[in-house]
Amino acid sequence: MIYFRGCLSREKLKEIPRATEKLLEIARIDYRVLEDEGCCGSVLLRTGFMDDALEIMEDTYEDVKGERVLVSCAGCYMTFKEDYPVLLGKKVDVIHTSHLFWELLKNDKISPSLDLDAVTYHDPCHLGRHMGEYETPRQVIKYLSKIIEMDSNRANSRCCGAGGGVRSGFPDLSSEIARMRVEDAVKTGARHLVTCCPFCIHNLKSAQESHGTREDRNDEDMDILDLSQFLLLGLKKEVKQ
Amino acid sequence: MNDSSLRIMNKSFNILDKRRATLLKDERTINLKERVKKIRKNSVKHLSSLLEIAQENLQSNGIEVVMAKDAHEAREVIYQLVKNEDMVAKSKSNTAGEIQLTEYLESKKVNVLETDLGDRIVQFDESHPTHPIGPACHLDMARIAEIVSSKLQKDVKAEPRAILDSVKKDITGKIPNCNIGITGANAVAAEDGSLLMVHNEGNISLLTMMDTHIVIVGIDKLVPTLEDAVSVVKLETIYATGKTVPAYMNIVSSPSKTADIEQILLKDMYGAKRVILVLLDNGRSRALQENEECLWCIGCGACIVNCPVYTTLGPEFGYLRHLGGRGIVLSKYIDNDEVCFDSGLYKCTLCGQCTNECPVEIPTNQMLEDLRKESVKKGLYTQKHQEIKNNLKKTRSPFKKELN
Numbered sequence: 001m002i003y004f005r006g007c008l009s010r011e012k013l014k015e016i017p018r019a020t021e022k023l024l025e026i027a028r029i030d031y032r033v034l035e036d037e038g039c040c041g042s043v044l045l046r047t048g049f050m051d052d053a054l055e056i057m058e059d060t061y062e063d064v065k066g067e068r069v070l071v072s073c074a075g076c077y078m079t080f081k082e083d084y085p086v087l088l089g090k091k092v093d094v095i096h097t098s099h100l101f102w103e104l105l106k107n108d109k110i111s112p113s114l115d116l117d118a119v120t121y122h123d124p125c126h127l128g129r130h131m132g133e134y135e136t137p138r139q140v141i142k143y144l145s146k147i148i149e150m151d152s153n154r155a156n157s158r159c160c161g162a163g164g165g166v167r168s169g170f171p172d173l174s175s176e177i178a179r180m181r182v183e184d185a186v187k188t189g190a191r192h193l194v195t196c197c198p199f200c201i202h203n204l205k206s207a208q209e210s211h212g213t214r215e216d217r218n219d220e221d222m223d224i225l226d227l228s229q230f231l232l233l234g235l236k237k238e239v240k241q
Numbered sequence: 242m243n244d245s246s247l248r249i250m251n252k253s254f255n256i257l258d259k260r261r262a263t264l265l266k267d268e269r270t271i272n273l274k275e276r277v278k279k280i281r282k283n284s285v286k287h288l289s290s291l292l293e294i295a296q297e298n299l300q301s302n303g304i305e306v307v308m309a310k311d312a313h314e315a316r317e318v319i320y321q322l323v324k325n326e327d328m329v330a331k332s333k334s335n336t337a338g339e340i341q342l343t344e345y346l347e348s349k350k351v352n353v354l355e356t357d358l359g360d361r362i363v364q365f366d367e368s369h370p371t372h373p374i375g376p377a378c379h380l381d382m383a384r385i386a387e388i389v390s391s392k393l394q395k396d397v398k399a400e401p402r403a404i405l406d407s408v409k410k411d412i413t414g415k416i417p418n419c420n421i422g423i424t425g426a427n428a429v430a431a432e433d434g435s436l437l438m439v440h441n442e443g444n445i446s447l448l449t450m451m452d453t454h455i456v457i458v459g460i461d462k463l464v465p466t467l468e469d470a471v472s473v474v475k476l477e478t479i480y481a482t483g484k485t486v487p488a489y490m491n492i493v494s495s496p497s498k499t500a501d502i503e504q505i506l507l508k509d510m511y512g513a514k515r516v517i518l519v520l521l522d523n524g525r526s527r528a529l530q531e532n533e534e535c536l537w538c539i540g541c542g543a544c545i546v547n548c549p550v551y552t553t554l555g556p557e558f559g560y561l562r563h564l565g566g567r568g569i570v571l572s573k574y575i576d577n578d579e580v581c582f583d584s585g586l587y588k589c590t591l592c593g594q595c596t597n598e599c600p601v602e603i604p605t606n607q608m609l610e611d612l613r614k615e616s617v618k619k620g621l622y623t624q625k626h627q628e629i630k631n632n633l634k635k636t637r638s639p640f641k642k643e644l645n
Binding site for chain 1: 547549550552553554587590594606612613614616622626629633637638641
């Protein structure tokens with residue numbers, strides 16, 4: 001199995017692959033990362049650079065063909081799963097980390113403690129609305145904790161503001177949308193916001209930092225975590241006991 | 242749009258959202274939605290034949306039909322009909338907004354009396370309408386009272402009844418001087434040759450009684466039958482306002498007439514002597530060929546109420562009265578690629594919330610993603626995205642400029 005970290009996790013949010021690889025090791029999963037990992041093509045597809053995207057996708061396909069591909073990013077997941085067959089006529093055997101984690105939990109490959117604080121969960125658009133995958137990440141979370149849902153969740157979930165190239169093209173707009181989503185999360189009273197997409201995490205975190213600490217808000221207390229990090233927290237607790 | 246207007250708009254949207262919540266889950270709404278989805282998809286699919294049927298039946302009913310291929314033609318047709326008037330009365334119409342009719346007529350010294358309360362307030366304020374059904378939902382009561390006071394040059398209290406009374410008195414004082422009423426229509430029944438108009442205030446009823454009633458409507462508003470038209474506007478009302486029915490539905494199928502004396506047909510009893518329908522294409526035929534889904538719209542505005550971008554930017558995300566992402570799609574066909582880019586082609590996060598909210602499930606994010614491909618081919622993209630593309634091609638990373 002290839003663990004395809006994706007650009008943002010690989011280069012900026014390194015805590016995500018760190019946690020994910022740790023979990024893979026604990027579960028004794030045989031995997032490899034690509035030495036010169038390329039791009040799934042998502043960012044180019046969403047911003048209209050079709051020809052360039054196809055070139056890059058062909059290139060990446062050569063690296064991943066014939067193997068199972070594990071991804072941390074909701075964007076990579078949708079692109080490999082939906083766009084490769086349609087645009088390249090080539091299927092990729094892709095799974096998202098949430099799928100793998102659920103399998104591992106079900107089969108007792110990892111067994112975390114059950115007493116983490118309640119969290120809230122943000123549905124990444126590419127995983128939720130676009131791929132219909134609402135429950136698997138929730139099942140993983142519910143294994144260790146309770147979920148306090150935000151008012152808008154699942155199909156109605158408010159976007160984090162990062163998608164479609166908006167974060168790179170219009171950072172202020174993107175950050176303002178992220179601020180609204182962080183507020184949705186703060187309203188639940190949960191201490192952790194868990195999600196499954198590095199782009200969401202990156203954008204929500206930076207909104208939290210830049211809009212930061214108004215007196216009537218406590219969002220600086222809220223940890224925004226990838227599902228892998230959250231799961232690892234559960235394991236660490238058990239190790240300590 | 243400034244922060245305070247956005248806040249008030251979003252507060253109005255939240256109230257609307259809560260009011261609709263239970264109704265949207267009602268089985269009757271879900272059944273109606275399924276029916277309307279079929280009606281709209283079918284109507285758009287057979288639009289050219291519906292258009293022929295509609296023209297024939299409307300004309301045989303006594304309605305004059307004019308086809309306008311673009312905004313310029315439509316404005317000119319209407320101007321020729323109204324040019325001798327000091328003032329014409331008008332109801333809320335997004336199609337009239339699309340061709341900027343009010344601005345045009347006023348530039349030609351024909352005053353336009355907006356008779357919808359929200360529209361009249363927005364007209365006084367010279368701001369942009371923020372919702373297709375609730376145009377003034379970005380203004381709070383204090384601000385509205387200020388606007389109305391300054392325009393009517395009297396002290397109007399910041400209290401809803403006082404505002405309503407003042408504006409109503411001003412409008413009803415002017416209506417007797419108007420001979421021409423201009424309205425839109427929410428749906429046009431081709432087989433019956435009928436126009437269906439929806440309103441809550443009763444203003445459209447007044448306008449249909451004027452000597453001349455001009456109706457401006459996009460060709461996408463056609464459906465086969467009056468029963469279909471009623472289904473469409475019922476669903477529109479539910480999604481736009483959270484009520485099951487509007488206060489009024491007017492159906493106009495002919496100028497006023499009677500046959501009470503020996504079955505001899507006489508025209509000109511109480512209502513309009515002439516009913517003139519301006520059927521506007523304005524890029525819709527092109528949209529039909531390239532992205533017909535954007536014509537399924539029933540005009541309820543559900544797509545913008547929870548749109549992360551619209552609730553952040555307001556009407557600058559969209560095109561004229563076609564608010565939000567779908568408006569951006571339409572702008573390409575009504576105007577051109579540059580206007581489409583400027584309307585916010587690249588500001589959509591492609592999150593798909595609008596499709597989820599839309600009663601006829603218009604795949605707006607998919608359309609916008611496709612339009613970006615065409616936009617890139619024409620050299621219209623953001624510099625930042627080009628930079629990312631170049632990085633990716635050189636280094637396989639969106640962030641790295643050079644290989645280490």
